[in-house]
Amino acid sequence: MDEAGSCASGGGFRPGVDSLDEPPNSRIFLVISKYTPESVLRERFSPFGEIQDIWVVRDKHTKESKGIAFVKFARSSQACRAMEEMHGQCLSPSDTKPIKVFIAQSRSSGSHRDVEDEELTRIFVMIPKSYTEEDLREKFKVYGDIEYCSIIKNKVTGESKGLGYVRYLKPSQAAQAIENCDRSFRAILAEPKNKASESSEQDYYSNMRQEALGHEPRVNMFPFEQQSEFSSFDKNDNRGQESISKRLSVVSRVPFTEEQLFSIFDIVPGLEYCEVQRDPYSNYGHGVVQYFNVASAIYAKYKLHGFQYPPGNRIGVSFIDDGSNASDLLRKMATQMVAAQLASMVWNNPSQQQFLQFGGSSGSQLPQIQTDVVLPSCKKKAPPETPVKERLFIVFNPHPLPLDVLEDIFCRFGNLIEVYLVSGKNVGYAKYADRVSANDAITTLHGKILNGVRLKVMLADSPREESNKRQRTY
Numbered sequence: 001m002d003e004a005g006s007c008a009s010g011g012g013f014r015p016g017v018d019s020l021d022e023p024p025n026s027r028i029f030l031v032i033s034k035y036t037p038e039s040v041l042r043e044r045f046s047p048f049g050e051i052q053d054i055w056v057v058r059d060k061h062t063k064e065s066k067g068i069a070f071v072k073f074a075r076s077s078q079a080c081r082a083m084e085e086m087h088g089q090c091l092s093p094s095d096t097k098p099i100k101v102f103i104a105q106s107r108s109s110g111s112h113r114d115v116e117d118e119e120l121t122r123i124f125v126m127i128p129k130s131y132t133e134e135d136l137r138e139k140f141k142v143y144g145d146i147e148y149c150s151i152i153k154n155k156v157t158g159e160s161k162g163l164g165y166v167r168y169l170k171p172s173q174a175a176q177a178i179e180n181c182d183r184s185f186r187a188i189l190a191e192p193k194n195k196a197s198e199s200s201e202q203d204y205y206s207n208m209r210q211e212a213l214g215h216e217p218r219v220n221m222f223p224f225e226q227q228s229e230f231s232s233f234d235k236n237d238n239r240g241q242e243s244i245s246k247r248l249s250v251v252s253r254v255p256f257t258e259e260q261l262f263s264i265f266d267i268v269p270g271l272e273y274c275e276v277q278r279d280p281y282s283n284y285g286h287g288v289v290q291y292f293n294v295a296s297a298i299y300a301k302y303k304l305h306g307f308q309y310p311p312g313n314r315i316g317v318s319f320i321d322d323g324s325n326a327s328d329l330l331r332k333m334a335t336q337m338v339a340a341q342l343a344s345m346v347w348n349n350p351s352q353q354q355f356l357q358f359g360g361s362s363g364s365q366l367p368q369i370q371t372d373v374v375l376p377s378c379k380k381k382a383p384p385e386t387p388v389k390e391r392l393f394i395v396f397n398p399h400p401l402p403l404d405v406l407e408d409i410f411c412r413f414g415n416l417i418e419v420y421l422v423s424g425k426n427v428g429y430a431k432y433a434d435r436v437s438a439n440d441a442i443t444t445l446h447g448k449i450l451n452g453v454r455l456k457v458m459l460a461d462s463p464r465e466e467s468n469k470r471q472r473t474y
Contacts, residue, residue: 027070027073028045030068030099041056048085049074050075053070075179080170081172083103086101119189119191122189123178130160133149136151140181144168144170148167244294245297246293248300249318250265251284251316258276272292274289300317371448376412378411379411380411388433391438392432396426396427410430413441415437416431442458
């Protein structure tokens with residue numbers, strides 16, 4: 001056994017922080033028996049590829065295994081294939097409980113990823129504008145079974161923009177395509193559809209195309225001249241000619257995490273969501289920020305463009321064109337800014353909602369829900385003493401939703417008994433008196449974004465199984 005392996009079995013080894021996510025999605029998270037030795041892990045997972053590290057999580061005092069382990073592979077496709085084939089398997093004939101295998105969360109991700117996660121199966125590529133969907137399928141079918149291919153086209157002319165998507169049936173197939181396809185395709189994992197990031201991906205690759213052709217990018221991401229204040233924005237300023245929207249592209253010479261991006265842009269009221277996009281071909285930080293209204297986005301753009309974070313590194317902030325009418329947006333700017341500040345006050349102080357006055361009348365207001373999901377109408381909750389037929393486990397990213405908003409969302413599927421949050425954690429539970437209602441909630445809400453928070457909704461383990469679990473360690 002190598003030195004790293006020996007240290008791991010002794011509980012003193014932990015993979016270097018700088019190499020945890022290189023390449024992306026190359027590390028798996030295991031829930032195993034406390035009595036499974038590292039040698040068994042190495043034996044069962046070595047057939048999938050080169051293992052760089054194995055780390056069994058142990059109690060600091062007793063040095064006993066906590067039933068959690070990480071395996072770091074040299075390639076993403078190896079880790080994905082290990083997850084696909086080993087999840088739900090028993091490691092040895094004597095084991096009575098199957099193991100659980102996930103792609104381990106990265107420092108910019110909110111949770112571990114499973115085999116059905118769309119983020120692991122859909123890739124975004126740069127292609128010749130002459131390509132048809134059949135050409136795209138023909139090029140990439142060698143790496144695995146393709147669910148669909150699509151080419152991004154100009155909405156007016158119908159011509160290809162030279163960009164496309166390929167969705168595979170398995171994460172390992174998508175990983176192999178990224179690793180092995182010609183580098184001219186610039187293949188990367190695509191962001192989920194519900195994050196509305198296609199425009200940002202198009203903008204990113206359009207800039208790369210212009211640079212490859214010897215032209216300057218359409219937007220100067222790193223102007224180091226002094227930035228004017230938001231109050232000086234007027235019709236004589238040539239920046240008024242650029243597209244304006246609620247979404248911003250953020251670029252930095254230094255990589256950043258989603259938590260850092262959120263902390264910077266949450267200064268401006270009305271932040272809906274933010275995400276970090278990984279580029280395997282550079283060390284730059286790329287992100288997308290979206291506000292509930294254009295006024296907040298304009299204010300954030302002109303306040304934070306050129307902001308130094310960390311000190312000495314200026315971030316570039318630009319609008320992502322979503323086809324909106326700039327003049328109409330500007331006319332509504334003042335009203336929307338007031339609305340954003342009011343909404344921010346409400347969500348930061350939920351107890352104050354009942355004291356807000358609208359139109360001269362006071363009273364508690366229904367929770368406000370911002371989402372693209374089509375939700376059913378509100379239904380009455382089931383009585384508290386109703387027997388529980390199904391429990392749902394809910395994961396929030398980046399933070400939990402307020403309890404009144406959570407109850408309003410989950411009661412819409414009928415037969416809700418109770419919904420509650422786990423103190424100090426980004427998780428919660430919903431109890432239903434009917435399995436159909438619970439399944440409807442999973443189908444509608446899993447992977448969706450509501451009020452800037454992405455939800456993962458799944459069936460909860462039985463209370464007996466949960467009582468045996470230890471706290472998850474990352």
